[in-house]
Amino acid sequence: MATQKKIDTVTLLNDKISRAKSMVFVDYRGLKHKQMEELRRTLKKHQGELTVAKNRLLLRSLSDKAESLKSVLSDTTATLFAYADEVAPLKELLKFLKVAGFGKTKGGLLGNAVLTDAEVTRLAVLPTRDVLLGRLVGQLNAPIQGLHYALSWNINKFVWALNAIQSKKN
Secondary structure, three states, rough: OOOOHHHHHHHHHHHHHHHHHHHHHOOOOOOOOHHHHHHHHHHHHEEEEEEEEHHHHHHHHHHHHHHHOOOOOOOEEEEEEEEOOOHHHHHHHHHHHHHHHOEEEEEEEOOOEEEEEHHHHHHHHHOOOOHHHHHHHHHHHHHHHHHHHHHHHHHHHHHHHHHHHHHHOO
């Protein structure tokens, strides 16, 4: 029988799932309460949120993806919701778990795609959104810079030749 608290929890999880760009499921066994609080503060800076909820309620919230995630959602599970950048909170989570020596990722969701543990780890290796946007701008700017140098080369050669003639005459 559903209690009001469980109904509220499922509603809250549905809201978080709808806002999240990516989700990662973590086995948090071994982490102390203070470590969990520190992790939550760190993730909040990167617009991520770590939530612990019952697996059954989480499965109910995931509805259409629940069948593919049943094997992942067993034992103790915390869920990382990444709201702004898909990768930045995940990087912080993995860095924290490595330092703590406890916990491991179980799998996740990126959009509508279900990710395995290995895919989550590969996703964490990707550069952040800002770095990728910077690289894109650099790639888009490269042909323009090449054209600029090609067009200005003849003018530069002419100026160098005039400077050489002037220095010879002096």
